[in-house]
Amino acid sequence: MPEKNTHMEEIDLIIHAPARLKIMMILYVVESLDYVFLKNQTDLSWGNLATHLGKLENAGYVTIEKGYQGKKPHSLIQLTPQGRTAFKAYKNKFQQLLGDLPE
């Protein structure tokens, strides 16, 4: 029976999707940002961005603080402490996984 790669199983699949990984990386290095900035940086469509953010929000990795700027709705997106920890763990796990690969 083939051996299971336990390292691979420990990879957080919520973060691992390319679009969400990009979002998590951006949120990891800043305090907070809005939809427009995130959309410009990720090149995702509004719909895709909202879907991926929804998944990250459901996992407790990001918070979306809905507010207003003047009369226009304006939301601020921020990584939660749980999301920050999860991203650090993902980063370490992935480094370990790739570091273990033979040349």
Add this chain to the structure above:
Amino acid sequence: MNPPTSLKDLERSLYRSSTQDGLIDIQVGSVLLVFAIAPLLSARLGDFWSSAIFLPFWAAVFYAARVFRRSQLQPRIGQIKFGPYRIKRLKNLTSFILVFNLAAFGLGLLAFFGLLEFPGWLPLSILLPAGFCLVGYTLESSRFYLYAIISALTPITGEYLFRNHGFSHHGYPIAFGVLSGTILAWGIILSIRVIRKYPLEDNGGRE
């Protein structure tokens, strides 16, 4: 531009994309216009008023830039708040800018009271490039280092034009006119690029 290769690079690239709207160039260019136009007005208005009349002009430019940023650029670029690393870096820089301004003021006072003598072009050839380097370092933008080089040469060029080609007012109107015009034009180009690159679009009420 190369894609970021580390999280630190990513943070830097995000910072750069939030500050490259050209408005700082427009503001700096309009401030430098005083060196080009004030000498031409000084015969009629005197040294003080020929510079002082620029205050309402600067106030108007800075106010217009603020309104333009809020109404046109921010909806296109979006908003971002940076983390402790960037805030600490900007705070350190604020202290450095204060020291730099105090040193420039001190030198100015010494020259005013005749305790220090130097050729007229020298202080500007040092202070302007130093200021531009500071802005370049703060905004992590290489074009300000180019402005620093051009601004170091500007007073010298003016002096050269004055001595060798008989240009009036130490050649400042033409030399600083070119410098401020170049910076203003570059700022306007950057702003137009941002507007063209990020058109206002309907987000489908997702915010």
